[in-house]
Amino acid sequence: MSWKLPPLPTLKAFESTVRCGTMVEAGDELCISQVAISKQVAKLERALHTTLFLRGGKRLQLTPDGDKLYLVVSRIFHELQTVSEDISGQDQLRGLNICGYSNFTMRWLVPRLWHFRKKHPLVDICLTSSLEDLDFERSNYDGAIRSGDGKWPKCHAVELVPIELIPVCHPNLVKELQEIGVQGLSEKTLLHSVARPNDWHLWLTASKTRDVDPFSGIKFDNGSMAYQASAEGLGVSIAQKVLIMDDVLCGRLAIPFDLSVSSGESYWFVWPETRGSSKISVFRNWLQEDAKNVRGAEC
Secondary structure, eight states, X not given: OOOOOOXXXXXXXXXXXXXXXXXXXXXXXXXXXXXHHHHHHHHHHHHHTSOOEEOSSSSOEEOHHHHHHHHHHHHHHHHHHHHHHHHHTGGXXXXXXXXXXXXHIIIIIXXXXXXXXXXXXXXXXEEEEOOSOOOGGGSOOSEEEEEESSOOTTEEEEEEEEEEEEEEBOGGGHHHHHHHOGGGGGGSOEEEETTSTTHHHHHHHHTTOOSXXXXXXXXXXXXXXXXXXXXXXXXXXEEEHHHHHHHHHTTSSBXXXXXXXXXXXXXXXXXXXXXXXXXXXXXXXXXXXXXXHHHHHHO
16 A cells, blocks of 8 residues: 655644744754744645645634644654653653643642652653643643543543532631521622632522522632632632642631532543553542542541
């Protein structure tokens, strides 16, 4: 069978340009000049008899043909890298790129990461936070931590911890809140994360509480800011239980009411079907085991 494929250097120059965002950065990555990158891309376009980029704008934009090609090329190069590292033994030396939410990463993952490093000191990790939808085909992420129902197209997912909602406040407010009851929240400032606007509504509905406006109060960019505001005595936050238990145990925050309400979601570790390595398996297994230990400690 005769293979009529574009030259490999042209494909690599194209893949690097799309992933890096500019030909300058692609040239730096491949240790060649921007002019050389431009020539390789032009050579690829001539070989395919099409245009891959829309010229003239401030940012590089792919044409429909360019978009179609990149989805295939990026997957192939990643698979080549993975299998070559597995064969050569270099897989254990390359870092993992993991994307998560800033709130979960800072409050749950980072405090426990030393457990992983102690067991696997040779596996380096790069942690990035983002709220954007998963798109492994257009990123270098090996895996991600996301909340939802565990269903993402073309991905594997394992459940870590369920998301349960519970109010938290400054320890000095607990006695007063317990005396006035849940209905007394109408007299207090409710604190929210704009990323989770319906959490107070879910909890108040489950507690069968009326006359408390679930959308009133102060809104923060993320849950960590709301929890910090509660620790300063500003008001009562609706928190994800798994993210505040360390603060409760050390006395920074307190839980005034025992009712814990399921949000219907969980945190999951997600990775693409087309990728895999021993390091991803090691990290995934550690996450599952540590999450299991946390759930056991909360029971």
